[in-house]
Every structure is written in structure tokens, then in C-alpha cells.
Amino acid sequence: MLSIISFFCGRGYQDLRNxxxxxxxxxxxxxxxxxxxxxxxxMESVGLGFLDTxxxxxxxxxxxxxxxxxxxxxxxxxxxxxxxxxxxxxxxDGHWQYxxxxxxxxxxxxxxxxxxxxxxxxxxxxx
Numbered sequence: 045m046l047s048i049i050s051f052f053c054g055r056g057y058q059d060l061r062n063x064x065x066x067x068x069x070x071x072x073x074x075x076x077x078x079x080x081x082x083x084x085x086x087m088e089s090v091g092l093g094f095l096d097t098x099x100x101x102x103x104x105x106x107x108x109x110x111x112x113x114x115x116x117x118x119x120x121x122x123x124x125x126x127x128x129x130x131x132x133x134x135x136x137d138g139h140w141q142y143x144x145x146x147x148x149x150x151x152x153x154x155x156x157x158x159x160x161x162x163x164x165x166x167x168x169x170x171x
Contacts, residue, residue, distance in 0.1 A: 065089050069098060074128055078146060079105045081133065083126050088113075100137065102126065109144065112137060 070085040082103045089096040095116065100123040102110040112121040120138030127134045133144045 061091050063091065065093060072126070074126060076104065076128055076133070077131055078148065081109075081126070081128065083123050083135075085122070098122075102133070102135070104146065109133070110135075110142070 065088070067087040068084055069087060072083045074081045074083070082101075084101045084103070086099050086101060087093075087096060088099045097114040097116055099111060099113045100121060101108060102123060110123065112123075114120065114122055121140075123135050123137055125135060131146050133142075133146070135142050
């Protein structure tokens with residue numbers, strides 16, 4: 045019985061010391077030509093999480109485009125006024141303004157790839 049109690053006490057201590065917690069406070073989805081853009085306010089903490097502040101995150105699909113933790117007892121940075129204009133995103137966080145243009149990368153075909161460079165003979169080497 046003592047070993048079971050010790051196990052759960054140790055597990056609780058380890059979780060308080062090193063555990064990762066993520067709680068979504070607010071989430072907003074915006075339609076975008078290349079997918080869905082999400083703006084989230086989350087509480088993210090590792091360990092006890094004493095006096096942690098919220099974090100602003102902007103994601104396009106599974107890719108994080110912006111992530112900033114709010115300064116302690118400050119109102120910034122918090123993502124505000126996220127706007128979509130074609131393939132561009134714009135927002136401000138109370139400290140900076142951001143504009144981001146996103147375009148897909150076109151995959152090169154085998155024929156379009158640059159040819160390998162020819163080996164140049166070393167100076168003074170016999171030809």
C-alpha cells in the first residue's frame with residue numbers, strides 16, 4: 045500500500061515540476077486561400093505554472109506562424125485585428141505591426157533542376 049501511495053505522490057511531484065499544460069482560452073478561425081488560419085489565446089506552462097501569462101498563437105494548418113507570451117502585468121503582445129487580404133495576413137500585437145505574404149512553393153520537375161556543375165581542373169594539374 046505504501047508503494048502505491050509513494051508512486052502517486054512521486055508522479056504528482058514530477059508532473060508539478062516538469063509537466064506540460066496547454067489550455068485554450070480563446071480560438072478564432074479565419075478563412076484563407078491556402079488553408080485555415082487560427083488565432084488562439086492559450087495558457088501554456090511547464091511545471092507548476094505559477095504567475096504564467098497567456099500566449100498568442102497564429103497557425104496556418106499545423107504550422108505556427110507567430111507565437112508570443114504576454115509580458116507579466118502588461119497588455120502586450122496580444123494578437124489583435126487579424127486581417128486576411130488575398131495571400132497576405134496582417135495583425136498587430138500592441139507593440140509591433142506585422143504583414144506576412146504566403147505563397148506556395150512550386151515543386152521543381154527533374155528537367156527543371158539546375159544541372160550539376162562540371163568539375164574544374166585544379167590550377168597546375170595536367171590536362
